[in-house]
Amino acid sequence: MAHMSESSTPPAAAIPAAVSEEALKKAEAYIEEEEGAANRMTGRIAGFLTLVAVIMSLFHLYAAYAIVPTQTLRPVHVGFVLFLSFLIFPVSRRFRHRIMWWDWLAALLSIAVIVYALMGGDDFSDRNTMPDPLDIVCGALLMLLVLEAMRRTAGWIMPVVTVCFILYALFGAYLPQPWTHKGYALGRLVGQMYMTLEGIFGVAVDVSSSLIILFTIFGAFLQYSNAGKFYIDFSFSAMGGKPTGAGRTVVLASFLLGGPSGSGVATTVTLGSVAWPMLAKVGYERNAAGGLLAAGGLGAIISPPVLGAAAFLIAEFLKISYLDVLLMAAIPTILFYLALFLMVEIDARKYGMGNTVFEKVDSVWNLTRRYWFHFVSLISIVVFMMMGYSPVLSVFWATIVTFLVSFLDPECSLLPYSLFRGRGSVLGQIVNSKLVKALEAGSVGVLNVAATCAGAGIIVGVVTLTGLGLKFSSIVIDYAGGSLLLTAVYTALVVWIVGLAVPVTASYIICAVITAPALIKLGVPDFAAHMFIFYYAVLSEVSPPTALSPFAASAITGGDPYKTTMQCWKYTVPAFLLPFMFVLDPSGQGLLLMGSTKALAAANWWSIAQVTLTAAAGITALAAGFQGWMFLRTTAVERTMLLVSGFALVYPGTLSDLLGFGLLVATVAMQQLRMRRVLA
Structure with a gap:
């Protein structure tokens, strides 16, 4: 053997x-690429940053239990995120591990524009279609601060993408059909982004x-x-x-x-x-x-x-x-x-x-x-x-x-046991405890995602304002000739391409508003369309140039980053063909347990079991096909049969299922015959 x-x-x-x-x-450098290259401070500055981060965590824990109005919670959250982002993440690596005067200025301006919005009350939000000059200045400043916070915490790509959407909103009247729209003045755009709950302070x-x-x-x-x-x-x-x-x-x-x-x-x-x-x-x-x-x-x-x-x-x-x-x-x-x-x-x-x-x-x-x-x-x-x-x-x-x-x-x-035995300084033990470190880590750990969510809010606001989502879905369906399979393929490609440039969260948000309508128009339930987009946004995590997980793994193993990425694809691709099952056929939605607890109670459990077993068989065939190995090394014919079998089983339909199972059984039989010859 x-x-x-x-x-x-x-x-x-x-x-x-x-x-x-x-x-x-x-x-760790790859983690920093995803989560930002943070300063490591010491002394009083470190204590101050820890205090702010702990207060931020305690505030959000309080807001989870008590009632904090949405109009207050979202701006306060953004204020905390921007303040800490400018003090924890340097403007460039050259200024790392120290806080410069411009960092303090940006952090204080972040608080100022948030306080201005909170102090405005209902009058502030009511005048979003006709903002005052000071509203426009503060709103434009907040948009710039969000872009800079994103750049510091997650790199250049997401801010550049966001700026492209902003330019689309401002200059849409000059674009050719079908992308054209009437265009919006800066004041109207700022009003949407800063003075409503549909822009920066939106869903994300x-x-x-x-x-x-x-x-x-x-x-x-x-x-x-x-x-x-x-x-x-x-x-x-x-x-x-x-x-x-x-x-x-x-x-x-x-x-x-x-x-x-x-x-x-x-x-x-x-x-x-x-x-x-x-x-x-x-x-x-x-x-x-x-x-x-x-x-x-x-x-x-x-x-x-x-x-x-x-x-x-x-x-x-x-x-x-x-x-x-x-x-x-x-x-x-x-x-x-x-x-x-x-x-x-x-x-x-x-x-x-x-x-x-x-x-x-x-x-x-x-x-x-x-x-x-x-x-x-x-x-x-x-x-x-x-x-x-x-x-x-x-x-x-x-x-x-x-x-x-x-x-x-x-x-x-x-908390240390000694705290409850009356030993040492109570305050000192609490300050140095794991609890404080956990509260600090909780706030610092969310900064890059939260900054991205604020920036994604600008993108969603532009899509809502301009109707880009409906335009884009019509274009995709036209290119696909009304075919659901081609529309799903094009949607997966769009999500994947967007995901090459931006993190998973941002990729999902952008594609949920611009590509999901195309699938929904062709009869795919909204929950299946969104899960399809989510899975392909996740797949982009292992696709260059943002393949941070494989690159980090290669740093640990000493392997080649791109060969490691291809190996990762080999391991994950069988599972990532599954989303096609729950958009191409109603029976495939059983993989999502029908999308709701009420529907689940009345679900056809046999149908769910059937589609799950079919998917498992498809994954088995694809795994063996991509690896080129089952019980023994596969021949070229066996490998081809396994790959065709896997794709046929993933594509819903009685004929494709029969073809897929037939090829899988035939390949297993061929492998078993060869095994007997080897053992003999």
């Missing part, structure tokens, strides 16, 4: 005992201020209570000791880590620093290991209970509960991880991995017995939602639960 190995296990000298500091620094900032920040606080509480370490140790103990143990550990740990964090790059780096030596030991070459780590990190964005920030926007756009979004994500998430597990199983055969036994941190039983409460924290959000609490209250109480259960173990406690 030696001939089955595609690449030999690396020599002991090539196996890293641990990830080097240099590799971790390179990986609403979700950022009421949900996303609460989930980042929740994730920070989990991180500082050592939940992340427990999830990795648990996965390692549960999956170690078998040929596929290393790969399975990555898949399980990425689900447990990614579920609460919702960040692909952060999950990739956190997991990669621990798992890369283990993957190298069993025989993964650098690019394949990086691809698997990045694919696992990508699962963080589509995994309940948090998903990515875009999932909260889906609930807001569709006016459905967040629990409905979790239900819609449940089966696609299972199928995504099924694809990864299948790839890992194939890897074990393909790379000729032996029974490498790892020294476990501890037994699964001992770990669970001591740290079981971390699972309570993880599932508490869904439990609260099922009890009828709103998503905002659910994450608020889940954060409280995480805080309380942390005291069950001294290592995990967010």
